[in-house]
Amino acid sequence: MITPLKAVLVGCGSMSRAWTAAAKDIPYLELTGFVDVVEDAARQRAAEYGSPTAVVSADLENTLDRTRPDIVFDCTVPEAHMPVTLTALHYGCHVLGEKPMADSLENARRMVAAASEAGRLYAVIQNRRYDPNIRRLKAFLDSGEIGPITTVHSDFFIGAHFGGFRDRMEHVLLLDMAIHTFDAARLLTGADPVSVYCKEWNPPGSWYEHGASAVAVFEMTGGIVYTYRGSWCAEGLPTTWESEWRFIGRQGSARWPGDERMQAQVVTESGGFLSTVRDAIIPPLPPGAKTGGHAGIIREFVQCIQAGTQPETICSDNIKSLAMVFAAVESAETGLPVSVSV
Ligand SMILES: NC(=O)c1ccc[n+]([C@@H]2O[C@H](COP(=O)([O-])OP(=O)(O)OC[C@H]3O[C@@H](n4cnc5c(N)ncnc54)[C@H](O)[C@@H]3O)[C@@H](O)[C@H]2O)c1
Incomplete structure (x- = not known):
């Protein structure tokens, strides 16, 4: 019942x-x-x-x-x-x-x-995890087709004119938006943050008062290096809200612009100056994958209470994504690399 x-x-x-x-x-x-x-x-x-x-x-x-x-x-x-x-x-x-x-x-x-x-x-709520495209990409990366992931890069560039509180907020990009991208990096790599160095600035002409742009380099568990480049005051050539991503594995690479398009190549022969590669097939979304954005997470939460299980975004785990944000902020303020601890 x-x-x-x-x-x-x-x-x-x-x-x-x-x-x-x-x-x-x-x-x-x-x-x-x-x-x-x-x-x-x-x-x-x-x-x-x-x-x-x-x-x-x-x-x-x-x-x-x-x-x-x-x-x-x-x-x-x-x-x-x-x-x-x-x-x-x-x-x-x-x-x-x-x-x-x-x-x-x-x-x-x-x-x-x-x-x-x-x-x-x-x-x-980490609604951007509950998106069919990111779930499909994650299943592909988890399949091991491009080998163990060594390096991940994400780019976020949107010239967003919100008006209101964000225009005056300190660390606006890191606190209000990068939490989504950092959480996606944890989901896609299956790795947790170890340390970060972050440079944050407010470019000339920015319509924000503080920190509309940032670059961060994270070391993740398993030796994975994850880099983030972002700006909320970059006019033209916007990325998607999910960011543009590149994954480098031991046997190949994958690229995802944040929507339904995604591609990957894997090595078929090495030994020459450049290895020979083939396009990899990225299978469709696996049946039963968690999707639905806000509604998907709320439904999962209710079902977990009823079943006595734990939701994916339980805070004892998801605090690690928040820790990435605050460590990046501390690094930006001190100019020094910072260990990420929860
Ligand atoms: N997941 C996402 O993609 C996403 C997108 C936008 C906003 N958010 C988050 O959702 C939250 C709310 O954002 P919003 O855009 O709805 O803001 P909002 O300002 O429109 O709404 C916040 C509401 O909370 C009320 N409130 C404030 N303090 C309260 C308190 N102590 N007790 C009861 N009510 C209180 C305010 O009166 C207001 O009606 C924020 O944490 C924001 O970061 C998430």
């Missing part, structure tokens, strides 16, 4: 719309409360979800007292992620939160420790 679950959604801004849309299609899940410091925002999201009995409030604790949910979905701003998560865990709820986990690594550690003490699941 499947256990029906109740959830409260906290933070009813623009991103939360994707959560309510996903929740509507998940069987045995009911959103029973909507919380936002701006109560009108919570009211609007509750109306969209369509539950006339859901509690609408600006007070999380009061809502948890009244509804006693199994889950808290946290779509608040990064500074609120820690207080919301600690409160939810205190009430015995499982928590699925928006990225980034926290506004500092120290706060993220506290949240992971609190979840462990409470014996509850605490996971984070």
Whole structure:
């Protein structure tokens, strides 16, 4: 028998719309409360979800007292992620939160420790993992066709004119966007970060106040070198939001521009100045691969609670992606290589 679950959604801004849309299609899940410091925002999201009995409030604790949910979905701003998560865990709820986990690594550690003490699941949205193209590429890389991976390069160049808080944010590219790319690097290599050297700058003519461009060189476990080059103020010739990637293995290379196009070549004969290579066939997406973006992760999280298993983006593991961001920030600030520790 499947256990029906109740959830409260906290933070009813623009991103939360994707959560309510996903929740509507998940069987045995009911959103029973909507919380936002701006109560009108919570009211609007509750109306969209369509539950006339859901509690609408600006007070999380009061809502948890009244509804006693199994889950808290946290779509608040990064500074609120820690207080919301600690409160939810205190009430015995499982928590699925928006990225980034926290506004500092120290706060993220506290949240992971609190979840462990409470014996509850605490996971984070990493929606770019739940994309059919990245899953197809990962299956190909895991097949070993290009041999063990030694080197990975990713490029992210998009001249994004957001306006609003990002224009004034420090380390804007690293904190707000590179978390996705670094997390994808961990997924695709299956390796964890060891150390990083990062140079960050704000190019002349940038419409951001700080750090719109960065270059980082990571050492990963297994001796893999992973490089990141990125900018949010590069006009023209944009990459995809997933970045453009090159993977070098012992027997060949793969290239992925971040969408459905991907190619690989493997060595058929070596010994000459240049080896002879052939195009490799990259099989289609394997059946049962995890996809669906936000909806895919939310569904997996609910199923894990019901089955007593762990979701892929459990924070005790995904904190390593956040640690890459904060180590890169520290390196950029100090000008020195930094060990990545969680
Ligand atoms: N996964 C993605 O691709 C993706 C994309 C965009 C944003 N995000 C993340 O989603 C989160 C929310 O972003 P957004 O664009 O929806 O921002 P937003 O500003 O539109 O919404 C945030 C909402 O949280 C509310 N809020 C703030 N503090 C609160 C608190 N303590 N208690 C209750 N409500 C509180 C605000 O009033 C606001 O309505 C951020 O962490 C952001 O980084 C993720």
